[in-house]
Amino acid sequence: MRGVNSMSSKTGNQRPVYEHGVDYDPSSRFSIVSYAQQLEKTTLRKKLGLAPNEKLQRKGKGGFGETVEEVYFGYEPNSIQGPDFPDAGLELKVTPVKRLKDGTLAPKERLVVTMINYMTIVTETFDSSTLESKLRDVLFMFYEYERDKDPLDYFFRLVEEWHVPEEDRSTIRKDWETIAEKVKTGHAHELSSGDTMYLEACTKAADSSKTREQPFSEVPAKPRAFALKQSYMRSVLARGLSAQSIEREGKQEGLDLVSLVKTRFQPFLGKSSEELAALFGIKNTDKGFYSRITRRILGIQGSGTKIAEFEKADINLKSIRLRQNGMPKEAISFPAFRYCDIVDVPWEDSDLYAQLTRPFLFVLFQIEGAESDKEAPTHLKGIRFWSMPSEDLAEAERCYEQTRELVRNGQYDHLPRSTENRCCHVRPHGKDSHDTLPTPQGTQEPKRCFWLNARYIAGQLALMEISK
Numbered sequence: 001m002r003g004v005n006s007m008s009s010k011t012g013n014q015r016p017v018y019e020h021g022v023d024y025d026p027s028s029r030f031s032i033v034s035y036a037q038q039l040e041k042t043t044l045r046k047k048l049g050l051a052p053n054e055k056l057q058r059k060g061k062g063g064f065g066e067t068v069e070e071v072y073f074g075y076e077p078n079s080i081q082g083p084d085f086p087d088a089g090l091e092l093k094v095t096p097v098k099r100l101k102d103g104t105l106a107p108k109e110r111l112v113v114t115m116i117n118y119m120t121i122v123t124e125t126f127d128s129s130t131l132e133s134k135l136r137d138v139l140f141m142f143y144e145y146e147r148d149k150d151p152l153d154y155f156f157r158l159v160e161e162w163h164v165p166e167e168d169r170s171t172i173r174k175d176w177e178t179i180a181e182k183v184k185t186g187h188a189h190e191l192s193s194g195d196t197m198y199l200e201a202c203t204k205a206a207d208s209s210k211t212r213e214q215p216f217s218e219v220p221a222k223p224r225a226f227a228l229k230q231s232y233m234r235s236v237l238a239r240g241l242s243a244q245s246i247e248r249e250g251k252q253e254g255l256d257l258v259s260l261v262k263t264r265f266q267p268f269l270g271k272s273s274e275e276l277a278a279l280f281g282i283k284n285t286d287k288g289f290y291s292r293i294t295r296r297i298l299g300i301q302g303s304g305t306k307i308a309e310f311e312k313a314d315i316n317l318k319s320i321r322l323r324q325n326g327m328p329k330e331a332i333s334f335p336a337f338r339y340c341d342i343v344d345v346p347w348e349d350s351d352l353y354a355q356l357t358r359p360f361l362f363v364l365f366q367i368e369g370a371e372s373d374k375e376a377p378t379h380l381k382g383i384r385f386w387s388m389p390s391e392d393l394a395e396a397e398r399c400y401e402q403t404r405e406l407v408r409n410g411q412y413d414h415l416p417r418s419t420e421n422r423c424c425h426v427r428p429h430g431k432d433s434h435d436t437l438p439t440p441q442g443t444q445e446p447k448r449c450f451w452l453n454a455r456y457i458a459g460q461l462a463l464m465e466i467s468k
Contacts, residue, residue, distance in 0.1 A: 024073075027087035029137065033161050036073075036092075036139055040159040044072065045152040056151040064151040065094035068141065081114070081130045083137070090161075091134045096145035097157060097237060105157060107233035108145050110202060113226045118214045122184050126176045131199075131226045135172070138162045142237060162236060167245065167253075168198060168312065174256035175199035176226070186217030191224055194357050194387030197257050197313035202227040231314030245308040247299025257309050258385055261361065264298050265383050273365060273378045290319035293380075294363045316360045321367055321378060326462065329367065331418070332452040336429050339439040343408045347397045352450050356396055360386045362461070384464050388423075392456075395423045399450070410441045418453045425451055 024035035039047055045054065048071065056067060066077040069084070069092065084092040096108040114130050126132055142158040164172060175196035182191055193200040204225040211220035228236075248255075252263055268276060273293065277284055280296040294317065300307055310317060321329040334355050347353055362384045369376030388396070399421040406415055415426040430436070430447035439445050 026085055029085075029088045029090050029161070032085055032088055032090055033139055033159075036141060037159045039072065039141065039156045041156065043153050043155055044068065045150075048072070050152060054152060064096075064143070064154065067151065068092075068094045082133055089133075089137055091136075091138045092141070093138055094141045094143065095233070096154075097142050098145055105142075105144065105237065107230050107237055110200065110230045111228040111233050112202065112204065113228065115204060115223070115225045116179070116183075116201060118183050118188050118212060118221065121180050122215055124180070126173045129176065131176060135164055140236070158237070167248070167309075170254055171197050171257040171309075171313070172199050174258070179226075183214060184216065186214065186219075188214040188217070188221035188224075189219045190390065191221070192357070192387065192390055193229070194359055197315070197359060198229060198232045200227050200229050201225070229312075229314055232312040235308065235312045244300050244302075244305050257313060260309075261298070261383065261385075265363075265380075268297055268380055269382060271380055272368075273380070276380065290321070290363070290365060291317070294319060310361075314358045316355065316358045317363070318360060319363045319365065320457070321365045322381065322461075323367055327458045328454040331425075331454045332457060333429055334450050336437070336447040336449045339407050339437055339445060343404055343440055345404075347400055350400060352396065352400055353393075356388045356393060358387075362386060362457075364461075384461060386460060386464065392423050395421060399424045399426070403450075408440065410439065410443075412439070412445050415448065418451075418455070422453070423456050424453060427451060 025031040044050065044067070045052075056063060069075055069077045073092070075084075083089050093111060093113075095111055097105045098108040100106055113134050117130075121129070124130075138161070140158070140160055140162050141156060143154040143156045145154065175198055178196055179191060179199070179201045182188060182195070191201040193202065195201075201224040203222050205223045208222070210223055212223050214221045246260060246264065248260065252260055255263060271279075273284070273290070276282075276293045276297075277289070280293065282289065282292050282296065295302075295305070295307070298307065307315075307317075309315075318332055320332075323329055334352065337351065342350070364381040364383065365378040366381040367376050367378050399416045402416050402421075403426055406412070416424070417427075418425040426448050428446045429449040429451075433446055435447050436444040437447055
């Protein structure tokens with residue numbers, strides 16, 4: 001690769017000068033961003049005039065980003081706690097996107113921001129944290145990842161300067177405080193992505209045997225880093241897509257997401273579904289009746305409109321009707337799985353794992369009449385944010401692995417029932433018996449999906465009531 005020379009600028013700062021004659025001022029955000037944007041819609045190979053046989057020197061995860069830092073920006077990759085361009089207060093993030101089957105682009109992964117230091121986070125505040133300094137001003141360089149291409153030929157799709165939107169800042173602050181609180185109470189080993197909305201504490205180690213000490217517990221914890229969730233990065237990349245933000249009124253402007261949602265629902269608690277339908281002009285015969293009510297309470301227009309904050313947090317919104325005894329009227333279903341795929345997909349790469357590690361928002365409607373009455377009226381009882389506990393994820397994994405084995409052996413009449421697993425089970429979820437999918441054995445079977453047991457959800461709701 002071509003070398004990098006350096007010379008002193010008029011301000012005394014060192015700045016890289018390349019053989020192709022392009023340079024930038026490392027103390028100026030405008031200069032850095034303008035220089036970076038020269039890579040948009042091109043590749044490193046073309047921009048730097050590298051030979052066709054030149055190959056990426058750095059390998060492994062992060063290798064391409066380090067190459068951009070060293071060869072294009074002219075500084076050695078580092079793990080400094082502050083921004084990558086300290087004089088300009090600008091953080092550089094070179095991050096991959098992938099092309100979906102429909103031709104659109106989506107983030108390939110979450111965005112790792114900085115490692116969590118369990119020993120120092122307990123003395124920090126969000127405003128004094130390393131995370132805040134790195135997210136204050138970010139230069140995103142989104143490149144399209146293609147498996148069979150040399151990274152020097154990766155195409156930069158979007159290069160732009162980014163700041164945390166003001167409406168997201170309070171939620172990211174709350175997420176940081178949730179993670180810090182777990183460390184302060186000696187529970188760093190129990191951190192989970194389901195604890196938080198936009199930000200997460202993701203594992204960051206070469207293998208699962210690596211651990212670190214934590215200050216207030218003798219239990220070792222996995223190394224973790226602060227990361228913006230993949231769902232949040234989707235909104236950054238797509239600039240909101242067609243999503244609509246939750247309405248904020250008056251003092252709601254500075255609320256984090258959980259507090260905002262609770263505040264929006266508060267005036268409507270106890271109202272009947274008929275009252276709510278009349279208030280919002282919704283017919284009880286409309287498809288997705290309860291979902292429509294929920295959206296209108298949040299100030300979202302249209303049944304198919306995405307909720308921007310829920311997209312960023314990857315929140316799974318579920319309306320639940322409760323019987324008189326507190327039991328959900330139905331189990332909670334997930335999308336149908338493909339028999340030929342599930343046998344080859346390990347647990348942590350599965351759609352079920354992805355679904356169950358998302359945060360949920362349960363909107364609870366209490367049935368008022370006899371349980372046998374299909375048209376029994378309901379009233380809005382409340383809302384609950386919920387994430388599946390880690391010990392229950394292990395039980396769900398058992399259901400998943402059992403299903404894989406039974407599908408592999410063609411035993412479709414013996415898939416896990418609700419009586420065989422405390423958390424979840426498998427049963428049909430197609431239009432009718434003719435709605436089928438191919439199997440590894442070359443036959444056709446009715447579409448099936450995983451369900452969260454109604455009794456399990458009832459138990460989780462009861463625990464939340466006790467802990468309120």
